[in-house]
Amino acid sequence: MKSSTVENNKQKDVLLEVNDLRIYFDINRKKVAKAVDGVDFSIHKGETVALVGESGSGKSVTSLSVIGLVPMPPGKIISGTIKLEEQELLSLPEKSMRKVRGNDIGMIFQEPMTSLDPVFTIGNQIIESLVYHQRLSKKEARKQAIELLKIVGIANSEKVIDEYPHQLSGGMRQRVMIAIALSNNPKLLIADEPTTALDVTVQSQILKLMLKMKDTFNSSILLITHDMGVVAETADRVLVMYGGQIVEEAAVKELFLNPKHPYTMALLKTMPNLDQNLRRLPSIPGNVPPAHQFPEGCRFADRCEFVMEKCRQVAPELVRISDGHKARCHLPFLKGGEYDAQ
């Protein structure tokens, strides 16, 4: 990673750096699921990085590990480091990690319907975090909570603060989630499929809000999604995950225009396009292999339309293609040769 000149220039601005992260889950005595299997990436200050992949690709576990919420057991960290600025998070004791959580790192989850405590008011749930991390008085915290709700676009925030989650719509709840995540002005905002459960119209509102908040609070975003449309709308850089590994990494424009990994190409093809007049939406045949029995060679081999003999025997490495663009594939074009995908 450090070899790239572009990244060398930005080295000072690195906010989060994940190296050789491996998180395995014990399924039973014999089976071990390699949910995250050697992941490296970094996030710069002010950057929005999208982590893309199907269900089971390990993207959620990766994001949870950053905030230290991987359930352990059954999960266990085999190797790796996660550095937030100068602080190494994986070796941090739980007590110090709590100060990072909700303070340096805020998180938004997929299901706004179930992610808020149903028996406490919105205000209570924002205030408790402010009181704990900033040692504010209840009164000050309440004032700040009303302010936060205003910032995330809730108009009648003096009223909403005393309402319960079930009284709000999905979009409103996700706004509240964002307010909670931002309440202590975090350096990093992790959003795990923040718009998947929302109506399409509300989706783009929430995405826009997140980007606006990123600028307002001067933070970075790690966005976990499986929706390439969301990626195109929001991300600066994209990490594509498959089978617990990063298979391609590139700036968003580069990835959409010049995808190198067959999995990325397939993902892009699944995006519906108005210009194409297709009877059926394209899909990638097959499933992500179960994380306890990955094949010896390339993990995508069974579903790859360009699969070769070598793919079944040798696992490909993540190779640099150009500045900031890497892919994990054996295909000849990686060595600079000509290649026509179709």
Place this chain on the structure above:
Amino acid sequence: MFYIIRRLLLLVVTIALVSIITFAVFQILPGDPVRTMLGTEADETQIESLRNELGLNRPLHEQYVDWIKGLFTGDLGNSIRFSMPVSTLLMERLPVTLSVASMALIIVVLVALPLGIFVAKRQKKFSDVVLSSVTQLGMAIPSFWLGMILILYIGMNVDFFKISGYIPWSESIKGALSTLILPALTIAIPQIAVKFRYVRTSILEQMQLDYVRTIRSKGLPEKIVVYKHILKNALIPILTIFGLITAEVVAGTIIVEQVFALPGIGQLLITSISYRDFPLVQGIVMYITITVVFINFVVDILYSVIDPRIRLR
């Protein structure tokens, strides 16, 4: 508000239904109170005149309406066996049973709730097999046996406890406690063995839910996660269980009062049934019903206090 009114209506309807059933059952049941009172030697004219005296010859609906009127005025008729007003008998025995039952209930809540939370927080350390054996054991222990064991090993050895009879609270608080603690424990111990696992299960269920992850992501200490958020959410199912316990505890007093020779409602019920003392039995059954239905009403109200989603419905 609507919620409370609806619950109140439900309470009235339940009590009315139970009153009809109780009344009907004792009309159908074999055994004639008049013949029991007069013995086998009595002739038909004697039987007939006593029957008239007790109003047992009147049409059923009249008898029922009279009885219901009595429920409201506190006049439940006279006991056939004791020749005393049923209400007087009830008032005499009620404090004993209420004391035992509420003490048992308090013990169950005070022990089962913290114990359930304790084992839930250390779910890895206590295997489910061990816990469910404890529960099985608790369910299998007959309360008369447990009562006797407590008398034998605690009552006989610790001077403080009296092993039979009852000393009213008004006479001596210490005396009352010395007669009530063991019976209350006898009812409470099997209940604790069963109920702490309900507490554990509902806490563990809550721990799996999304909102808990959100709270953790805010970096709040475990204390707040468990005792503020999880506990309040888990209280909703737990409350249901503890509502049901009341009925079981009241039923439990019937046997335990025999073992500890406590002059409570339970003892009265057994006597009244064996003498076919219908007015008394009906009175007692109504008392038990009203207690249980009322407790359930209180539980329903508590639900709406804990869970804001219920208030709207």
